[in-house]
Amino acid sequence: MEALECIKGRRSIRDFEDKPVDRALINEIIGAAAYAPSWKNTQVTRYLVIDDKAKIAEIAKDYTTCFSYNGNTIGKAPVLIAVTALKGRSGVEKDGSFTTKREGNWLMFDAGCATQTLCLAAYEKGLGTVIMGIFDDGLSAHLQIPEDRELVCLVCLGYPAVAPEAPKRKSVEELVTFAE
């Protein structure tokens, strides 16, 4: 698949076939995400893969009470990936000082680059994904995410049961200004 075709064709998928995803394929996709750029190549993003139906159903039921729409999507996904990132490295110097005024927030940027790369690699492999930023506060503890990591987002992964149209995009004219 051509890169631009992959970038433009990827959609957020919120309904999946009831079909498991091979763990070797999940590893392959995460292996591709490892090639995403990161702050000074710190590679802080880590992935907790949940492919047990009962565990996914529990998260869908108990940890999306703030936004049950996400619970509905998670409940249909054969795989849920908790994207986490190691704290205190991205944007942080060896002596612990912050490199820029954004302090340690570069962690979010790195995890975002990695997550989009994961979604594109999944699409290339015929899989659908949706990134989720809305879930209940207690999920990190429930998943036993270590204290030195931040739970950044969730990604549902599976074989798509739908083929949605692309939500409208802004025109290039709206997005771009060339400096005079």
Ligand SMILES: Cc1cc2nc3c(=O)[nH]c(=O)nc-3n(C[C@H](O)[C@H](O)[C@H](O)COP(=O)(O)O)c2cc1C
């Ligand atoms: C940081 C981030 C958080 C998101 N959170 C959610 C979410 O909680 N639930 C959801 O259904 N979609 C979520 N999305 C998906 C967006 O709604 C989706 O990317 C957008 O509508 C564009 O659609 P497309 O991905 O099909 O191009 C999120 C996307 C990003 C990048």
